Amino acid sequence: MADLPLDAQRRLRSATAVRGGWGRYPRATMSAWRPESPEDAAALLLRADGPLLPVGGLRSYGDQALLTGGGAIRMLRLNRFLALDTATPAVECEAGVTFGELLEVLAPHGLSVPVSPGTRFVTLGGAIANDVHGKNHDRFGAVGAHLDWIDLLLVSGEVRRLTPSGTPELFAATLGGCGLTGLILRARLRLQRTSQAVEVRYSRHDNLEALMAALVEARNAASYSVAWLDAVAAGARLGRGVLETAEPAADTDGPRASDRWLALPFDLPGGLLNRWTVGAFNALYYRRIPVGGRTRRLPLARFLYPLDAIGGWNRLYGRAGFHQFQCVLPEATAPTGLARILERVTASGRASFLAVLKTLGAEGAGHLSFPRPGFTLALDIPRRPGSLELLAALERLTLEHEGRVYLAKDSALSAESVPVMYPRLPAFRRVLAEVDPEARLQSDMARRLGLRGGG
Template identity: 40%
Template sequence: MRLTGWGRKPVVDADMLAPRSISEVQIRCRQTPFRGIPRGNGRSYGDSALAPRVLSSRRLDRFLAFDAETGVLRCEAGVLLADILDVSVPRGWFLPATPGTKLISVGGAIASDVHGKSHHLEGCFSRHLERFSLMLADGETLECSRTQHADLFRATCGGMGLTGFILEASLRLKPIRSAYLRETTFKAENLDHALSLFSEHAGAPYSVAWIDCLATGPRLGRSLLMTGDFIDDGRLRAPVKSPLSVPFDVPGFALNRYSVAAFNALYYHRVRTAQRERMVHFDPFFYPLDGIGHWNRIYGKSGFTQYQFVVPREAGHGGIGAVLKRIVASKRGSFLAVLKTFGPANDNPLSFPMEGYTLALDFKLEPGLLPFLEELDRIVLDHGGRIYLTKDVRMSGDTFRAGYPRWEAFQELRRKYGADTTFRSLQSERLGL
């Protein structure tokens, strides 16, 4: 079957195995050793879950146990975060670390060690992971946690599916007393102002900024910073709304620097005061794009890529400012530009976050884009940063090795468990893993 990532390029013809149970996975892989890459719901943007052979977890979608005293949920790897929220929120539980989409699998969340608007306080997904069961290259299954096979636990969290196939996992949820948050929006006049607002509101449980990547001069980096905190009103349910959907591929000419600039101006000026407060349901606060089905069609048939990087805190102004200036000079607008702050890095060798700032930018795939992104790579590396593997579709091996200095230890662990000759993706081969 033909498969792509969420960015819709590249396209591969793949043989996809989709077992219906954990026992079926184990039996089939012992009989015929698997060679390829695990895949969840296909929401990673690039080629990290693409290979000639793919082992899908989507039918492994069962809840196995829940402890209402501790909030520990045990489930199979194909369960979506959306499935968890549908069941847990009405009972007063939420995900402590969640990315900008809930349409990813638990296995994918572990493999990407996803982060969200709470990283500065709550860290990555792996911080709230108790343990998981991992099937190795030879079909053997190991229990992995911070005390059992800890090296494999750390390497799998952020390891992009290259250490084995996650069968099921246990994670801790956090208690909430409402499905609603108090959202406060601050209007930042430029990048300096935005970064100072992040510092001023560092204690907010959730924070994120939309940034106008085409603003110039003294307005460079003008932003809307949104902070949030769950309220305590007992409302744990909300009406279910049918999502909108993009019914067809938008023509390529419709998304250009003029349309992006017009959107950015309208979006920035929709907030008319320096500070605005409102109550919002968790869905539009955490997952605004999940309310638009097939939103990747906005970028047309050519597809798109999301370029996300992180730079250390001390290089935040210089690194982000240099990237924004280069985007302005190129006249390549990004329809979506999101700025967040990160807390300390964890001990997982390929986990993306480091203490500092991360900026995510969407670019339509078009002639000249890849050389331009290589220019941005050099700026990011010059400022001590790195690129997010889950969003990547074109990074070079040299850029990867410079940004992830512990890659050799990761590769050595793969050799130790026989994963280097078994679990491979288009991305891993491109990066030289």
């Protein structure tokens, strides 16, 4: 095997570039490696200098997948399906498999993932590292509730199989752990037997109170529920929006979703999205639903991933990029808290496209899992002068109402808020101190928020 060292060296080549998250702010100059196998990834951990960070589909919005001066380990090429058990049913695959690939492979078997994030470009590894939830959290919980095991490559080079009962601490730290405990190599995900099409019911509700009441009703009655909220409407119409609920369609072979719908190949000029254009768009989106509501049948993928209809939609906000703010507020404080947050957003005049409002069910199993019972609101904030002040105000309002901000989306949280929002942070830090005492794995987010602790 005279050429083995050469091959190994070749696989360890990295590419340096300025990179950003999905929100395109902040940015970082960093290198990136792209191993083609778990063995390459292990070799990389042993041989590369400086801090490293495993990254997946790069769909987190802020700096979770960035590491200034360090090296990302891009996991996308570790995307092999390893076993499909149609009886249980469950799938074993490498962490770089995306939800789009999962849906495509599972559909012919009448199977699907029990929980899916809002874009099909998220990898399974990224979904685990953020313990993602979908539009059915009340019934199904987050992705972590459906994992039999996770294979984690530690910085020591050791591969450990994590299970909720066998390795509770390391499992809980890895689930939602932002990639900081090690490289998620493989996992076994339990599946759901389901129709590949859904019947979606749309109804419009003309203020926040009505929309929240409709969501509460839907959380117990519907398989999926999500509300699109007009974050520009103010006054009596504050929080008006469209509720979508969905049920699996009765006959299983639904219409097939096309691979690609549209793509935005360039950045829109920064000022194009302003309170008038976005306000008009939001009003149209609201009014296209008749007062009495309507029903439509959609392919499952199209329902789960509405934003994927426009490839590269993040370029809508221009070169400056945007922040996404997502918080969850407990049931008790949500009515006033959400109203105050929306008032603050509308008063700022910072146009946000449709905001998303959902209910969440049980507390997540990870130390840094985002979900907890309550309401979660997500909105885009274009990056302009003053947007950081707005985000700081939203952070304060979230704290006042005992809520928490979603790390997968965040680009602006302050380090002081994290231990308050995530009370299990000390337990997370204890695990990191044990498995990665030299802090080989880092991220700009971990640095900004002091996730590792100890300064």
